[in-house]
Amino acid sequence: MFVTVVIIQRFGREASPDFSSWDKLLTQTFKHFFKMKITLQIAAPMLLVGILAFVSCKKDEPTPTELLTTGTCWKMTLLEGYDSTNKLWVSVPVEDCEADNCFAFKTDQSFTVEEGALKCQPDDPQLSEGTWSLSEDGKKLSLSDDSSTEVGSIVELSKGKLVYELAFGEDKIRVTLVGN
Numbered sequence: 001m002f003v004t005v006v007i008i009q010r011f012g013r014e015a016s017p018d019f020s021s022w023d024k025l026l027t028q029t030f031k032h033f034f035k036m037k038i039t040l041q042i043a044a045p046m047l048l049v050g051i052l053a054f055v056s057c058k059k060d061e062p063t064p065t066e067l068l069t070t071g072t073c074w075k076m077t078l079l080e081g082y083d084s085t086n087k088l089w090v091s092v093p094v095e096d097c098e099a100d101n102c103f104a105f106k107t108d109q110s111f112t113v114e115e116g117a118l119k120c121q122p123d124d125p126q127l128s129e130g131t132w133s134l135s136e137d138g139k140k141l142s143l144s145d146d147s148s149t150e151v152g153s154i155v156e157l158s159k160g161k162l163v164y165e166l167a168f169g170e171d172k173i174r175v176t177l178v179g180n
Contacts, residue, residue, distance in 0.1 A: 064138035065107075067157050071179025074103040074162060078176035089174060095120065103177060105132055111143065 062070070076098055080089040100116025113128040130145035141164060142151045155163040155174065162177040 062159070064134055064154070064157055067159060068105040068132075068134075068141075068162070069107045071160060072104060074105070074177040074179045075099060076101065076103075076175055077178045078174075080174040080176075082172035082174070084170065092173075109133055 076094050079092045079094050079098075081092050082088075083090050097116070097118040097120035100118050102112075102114040102116065104112045104114070106112075109131055111130055111132045113130075115124055115126050115128075128145065130143060132144070133142045134140065135142075138157070139154055140151055141154050142149055144150075150166055152164050152166040155165050157163075160179045162179070163174060164177070165172060165174045
């Protein structure tokens with residue numbers, strides 16, 4: 001089909017070319033076709049390699065578990081209480097004895113809370129332990145120790161930041177932890 005179009009364009013429908021011109025035309029056409037084929041044979045694999053490199057370089061987003069367990073120490077930076085009358089969150093001062101505590105989530109789904117140099121209560125243990133779990137959708141975080149289990153909502157979880165909300169009856173608190 002391609003050869004017919006080229007011949008018609010070159011000689012017109014009415015013309016009757018001599019066969020030496022046809023031979024020359026076919027030779028040039030096949031040379032051109034052969035060059036295109038070689039170019040495609042080289043370009044196609046290079047294009048495929050480029051596409052694969054681009055797709056494979058895309059980093060996977062870390063899972064909520066990876067985000068929690070990557071930071072070695074999470075520290076409380078903000079504590080908020082919900083004012084249901086005015087329907088807004090109110091900042092509550094984080095005391096120094098709370099701000100220096102280190103929360104660590106481990107891959108075996110255990111956690112530790114290490115009291116910093118300052119203790120809110122002198123008889124508080126230096127190290128507390130418990131277990132944690134995430135809901136399948138990664139939106140609920142359960143924390144359990146020997147005496148209780150608290151289930152809260154994850155408001156935000158990103159690299160180095162966890163915002164966790166808990167409800168106690170009508171009261172709600174929100175804790176912001178920063179990991180390092």
